[in-house]
Amino acid sequence: MVKIAGGFGASELFQFLRDGEPRTRAELAQLTGLARSTISLRIDELLEHGLVTPVGEAVSTGGRPPAQIALNPGARVVVAADLGATHGRVAITDLSGTVLRSVFEDLVIDNGPEVVLDWLVLTINRLMVECDRPISDLVAVGIGLPGPVEHESGRPTNPPIMPGWDGYDVPAHMRRTFSVPILVDNDVNIMALGERAMGWPDADNIIFVKVSTGIGLGIIGGGVLQRGAQGIAGDIGHVKIPRGAGVVCKCGNEGCLEAIAGSPAIIADLRGIGRDITTVAELVALVKSGDTSAIQAVRQAGRDIGEVLTVCVSIINPSVITIGGALAQAGEHIIAGVREVVYSRSTPFAAEHLSIVQSRAGEMAGVAGASIMAIERALSPEGIEGIGA
Ligand SMILES: [Zn+2]
Numbered sequence: 001m002v003k004i005a006g007g008f009g010a011s012e013l014f015q016f017l018r019d020g021e022p023r024t025r026a027e028l029a030q031l032t033g034l035a036r037s038t039i040s041l042r043i044d045e046l047l048e049h050g051l052v053t054p055v056g057e058a059v060s061t062g063g064r065p066p067a068q069i070a071l072n073p074g075a076r077v078v079v080a081a082d083l084g085a086t087h088g089r090v091a092i093t094d095l096s097g098t099v100l101r102s103v104f105e106d107l108v109i110d111n112g113p114e115v116v117l118d119w120l121v122l123t124i125n126r127l128m129v130e131c132d133r134p135i136s137d138l139v140a141v142g143i144g145l146p147g148p149v150e151h152e153s154g155r156p157t158n159p160p161i162m163p164g165w166d167g168y169d170v171p172a173h174m175r176r177t178f179s180v181p182i183l184v185d186n187d188v189n190i191m192a193l194g195e196r197a198m199g200w201p202d203a204d205n206i207i208f209v210k211v212s213t214g215i216g217l218g219i220i221g222g223g224v225l226q227r228g229a230q231g232i233a234g235d236i237g238h239v240k241i242p243r244g245a246g247v248v249c250k251c252g253n254e255g256c257l258e259a260i261a262g263s264p265a266i267i268a269d270l271r272g273i274g275r276d277i278t279t280v281a282e283l284v285a286l287v288k289s290g291d292t293s294a295i296q297a298v299r300q301a302g303r304d305i306g307e308v309l310t311v312c313v314s315i316i317n318p319s320v321i322t323i324g325g326a327l328a329q330a331g332e333h334i335i336a337g338v339r340e341v342v343y344s345r346s347t348p349f350a351a352e353h354l355s356i357v358q359s360r361a362g363e364m365a366g367v368a369g370a371s372i373m374a375i376e377r378a379l380s381p382e383g384i385e386g387i388g389a
Contacts, residue, residue, distance in 0.1 A: 008034060010045040011384035014052070018379045020096065022055045022068035043069055049387060050075040071095065076387065077133055078374035079124050079141040079178075082187060082366030083116065085109050085161055085213065089363075090120065092127045093371040095379065097197070101127045102367065109146060112164035117173045124178070139387055140181045141174055142374030144190035144366050146214075148232045154184035157230065160251065161214070181383065183373045185227075187366055188234060191359075192218025193225055194368030195322055199360030205318045207234075207309070208359070210325035211334060212280060215258050215305060221316060236308050237262070243304060257308055261301035263327050269297055280326040287330040298330045302337020309338060310345040317350055324359030331358070 016031050017023060025043065029036050046052040046069075053072040073096035080099075082089045086109070091102035103123060107116060120143070128135055147159025154171040156162060171182035192208035195218075200206055204223040210216050217234030219226040226233050237258035244255030247265075259265055263280045270277060270286070273293060277283050286294040309321060321342070323335050339356045346354070361368055377383050 008032065008038070008042075009381075009385075010042040011381040013039065013042040014046055014379070014384050015381060017046075017052055017069060017071050020071045020073070022070040024068050028069070051384070051387065073098065076139040076378065077128075077131070077137050078139060078371055078378055079127075080367045080369075080371035080374060081120055081124075081141070081143045082190065082370055083107065083109060083120070083144060084146050084187065088116075088120070088123075089367050090123045090127065091367045091371065092124075092131050092133070093367075093375075095375055097368060097371045097375060099364075099367070099371075100133075101131045103127065109162050109165075113168040113170065113173065117170065121174065121177045135178070138178060138180055140183065140374035140378040140383065141178060142190070142370035142372075142377075143170065143174075143182065143184045144187040144370050145170070145184060146187050148230070148235065149184050149186045150231050151183075151185050151189075151227055154182060157232075181374075181377045181386070183370075183377055185370075185373060186216075186218075186231065188216040188218040189225055189227060189231075190218075190369030190373060191324060191361070191365040192220055192369065193372045194365035194370075195324065195359055195361045196220050197361075197372055198365070198368050199322065200320055203320050205316065206320045206322065207312060207316065207318045208365075209305065209309070209321060209323045209338075211261075211263075211301070211305065211323060211327040212325040213263050215262055217312065219312075219316060236312075239308050241304055241307050243307075257304060261304040266297045266301055266327075270294055284327065284329045287333060295333050298327070298333045299337040301327070302334040302339075303341045304337075305334075306338040306341030306345075309342050313342060313346045313350055313354065319353060319355065321354065321356045322359050323357070324362070324365055328359055 025039050029039050052069050054067050055070045056068055073094045077092050077094055080091045080093055088107040089104045092100045147162045148157045150157050155167050156165040159165050170184045174182045188210045195208045196206055206220040208218040215237045217236055219234050238251050238256040240255040241257050244260045247259045248254055249256035249259035267277055267283055277286055287298050343351050
């Protein structure tokens, strides 16, 4: 990790400060192997841009107490946007991920990228004004979309529920207004990042399950989000499962997990026996009201999801499976179904060390993850160069 070479600039030095821990110039010299005079020059550059700030006083070894330097989280801001099929949550956060301002509004992703992204631009501008921050304080934008995304290019790839978005250059659209890095990812991936940061900071192997209209996984392996070769790792909604035999999915195949355990399938089944519900929220309310058929249907969906998760447990060996998404609001019933199958089918050793629980980040998981994604980029050596250090 220690880089002792020519061209060690302020942006590289900053990497030793971005965790927020205060450090003295002497500690930084020891960490980097650089001369104290070089450290002082670089620190001055960072101080000038406000990215670090002197804090407290370190324990003195005699004489004048050495000043400590730490990240100044309020120096700049990022945008975190979690866009779903029918709603969007947009937040402005500081460089520690603290939400300064956020909104949750209706949107229709089917309206296509031009309309939705123009709305996002207006919303960002409004939030920045409400935060009393100039646009020049904005250093990155993180966006989650409800479909597969090629993370490198920021373009959606064959998204099933997003007509008009396939291959659309989302970063280019946003950069018409904001000349900062624009990071785009699948919503389940950013939810996994947010869930880990807010709920399981010490766990390196986590599966986040989003259960809603669609079913997908965000996988953290070895502490790193696993996107896979095309950005669709964890896209389990169209894995074939035995109970789905004969059920045709909207993708055209038969027996897909989503076609029997996604919320539209559960709602259709319950309507078939006379329950007057159309939305996930109504389904969740029905479960909470104690309706036995609804509870059984949701528990069965949990078992179906558990079938696929059992395979994932064998491959990934996670310490935590966390269940989020709109249908997770139905509480313990869906989790009980997942546990029932995963614990009975997994190898005893894997099961013994595996927690299967409800999402801790809840509805803020997506925004938290989008913020992390944006901050990661903004505070990387290239990002800091862009800020001007
Ligand atoms: Zn399918």
